[in-house]
Amino acid sequence: MNIKKLITLTTNFFLLLTLQACGSFNTAQMVSPSVPVYEEPSYETAQCQQMTIRDTRTIRFTYQAAQEETLSYSESNVRYSAFFVSPGAVVQQGELLCELDLEDYPDLLLASEDTLADLEDNLSLLDERLSLSLKRQRIEGTGLTYRERQNAENAVYVRYSQEKTELEDQIHILQERITQYQDMIQKRQIYAPFDGTITYVYTPDAEDFSKSGKDIITVTNASQMLFTAKTEYCSYFQPGVDYTLTVNGEDKIASVVSSDDVGGTVALSLKTPDYTLEDGASGTIELSLEEKEHVLAIPKKALSTINGTSVVYVPGNDGFKTYREVETGIENLTYVEIISGLKEGDEVLLPD
Template sequence: MCKLRLKILASIAMITLLLQGCSMMPEEEELLPPPVKEPEAVEYTTQVIERGDIVNTAKGSGNIGSKKQYSLSFTYRSGYLKSMNVKLGDTVKKGQLIAELDTDSLEKDIQKKQLEIDKIKLELEQLQDQDPSNELERKKLKLEYLEDRKKQFPDEALELDYQIKDLKLEIKDMENQDGDNYSVKVKKKDLEIAQIDLEDLKLTRDKSQIVAPSSGKITYMEEIGIGDYVPALKTLVKVSDPSDLILEYTGGYALKMKVGMPVTATVSGKTVTGEVVTTPSDFPAEEQELRKETAFIKLNKVPEGVEIGDSASFEVVLEQKEDVLLVPKRAVIQYMGIYTARVLSEDNIRSEKDIEVGIETATQYEVISGLEEGDIVILE
């Protein structure tokens, strides 16, 4: 009984201690609601769409050349090169011998033909010194002889008939003429034929030479040595006429150029104006493959001292318009041929609009449709 009472008292004491411990714990604080954070305002770099002028230019460099340029070759024949009488950069005069093919065999033919002509001339002089009346009598006697022989030898009649016929014509011609007899006329014809042959040989020899068609400067030479075989029509030399200088440009911009486009060029430290005078499509058909990216620019005034081969820089106006809507490139997204402008409304709402563009420069587009003057675009 006494043990039970002790257990009860111990339990009461423990409960009392627990209750006192709970009373000593701090009270929990009431949780506060989280603060409401105002969103930061988005700031854009913008620009107002306005009207203005737009100019699309291209810059490049080229060399001073000549609009009159002659490509020289052996036009009519092939052969082995005998001589090359100029070098790159030489100045030549019209008619000056540039190059020639080996014509040793041709020279021999010319000499032989000249000797043949001299021989015919001697024979002609001898015939002209003879008495025409004696010649006529001799032919008549020969005719009688042939006719008698024809009677005596019928087997030879056919051959004799040809001789008799020719002889009668000669006699008739001599009787009717007041000047040269038949033999003289024939010899003169022989002389004429020989002289024609000689001229043909000389012409062939001349075709074995290249001469300067104009005074100018050698601006191109094919690498070829004496004794090398040269095909006909192969360009060996180019002669440029310095009296008609142009600025020659080769590059991708040539395809965008049109005749008449204004140009500003700098050559020898001086700035001059000019215009495009030849584009790739203006060259002859046989040159278009070679000149597919070439344009000629005519300078209004070539500075003194400028020579063929000098370098020059230029700027050409490809396109230009006045008083058009302009949008900065920074405000436009271009994807697969579609141009989209980032636009900001009056209440600061961002949107996108598809636009149609025209002239393009490094920094701007011409706006054809899709935007209006006063629209605000976002630059990014």
């Protein structure tokens, strides 16, 4: 061995020992040279498989408040008497719903109507009675002079006129009285303003008295409880067909009332009225435009376009991706039908 090399190796050996003893050499600082390792690229994939695809559209409907009227009494400080309906009752226009204490007004009204009928009968017979009185006067006055007969007949006319005036006055007074009784009774009764359903009834305490304008009963016309939508798919909605309408997370059955292709408006009516709905509430229907069974399909997000041609990327033999042209059919929010370009079981690459 060369003497110079031996001396050099010996010197380096002792220098290394000296550095370790002094703690100034850190073995962690010795880094091995890195060697690049080849890794094949990895992709998330999905299979082309058979399934049923429904092409649907979400149609949003808006609730229009039904015809509704809340009724109240115009009389105050009168005791409540009777309620003839309860919430949910179906009523007809003009039906009596409830009333306050009518006191003796019905009896007074009935007696006045009976008296009025008698007076009107008397008035209708008055002309006949006048004719009979004149005939009797002429028979009894055969021995009287002409002037005496005239005076006697004039007296008959005067009595007739006075009696007629009295009857007409009594009839007029009774008619006004009857109107007053009817008004008093009407103020203490509530009738249905239209055909509908009772949605609210006030429950008074035992010692409660009426207050003018206080809400007592609400009537709703359920036939006008409609959901409407403006949509280009009016032709798919046929009158009389039922759909599932989702409102506030709850499914309800609604029937198509009308579908206007020209105006683009569809109207639905709930099969079972929901009186808790507020004006402007919204509901949705998943409208099926087309449905195919046993078709090949892939996730829609796997589909790409190159120069207007639909393509999918598939794993290549060399580990890298390549693309393949495909022909597509119907689709929904998640999947698209593959008519050609792939077969069942083929893998397609999904985007990162």
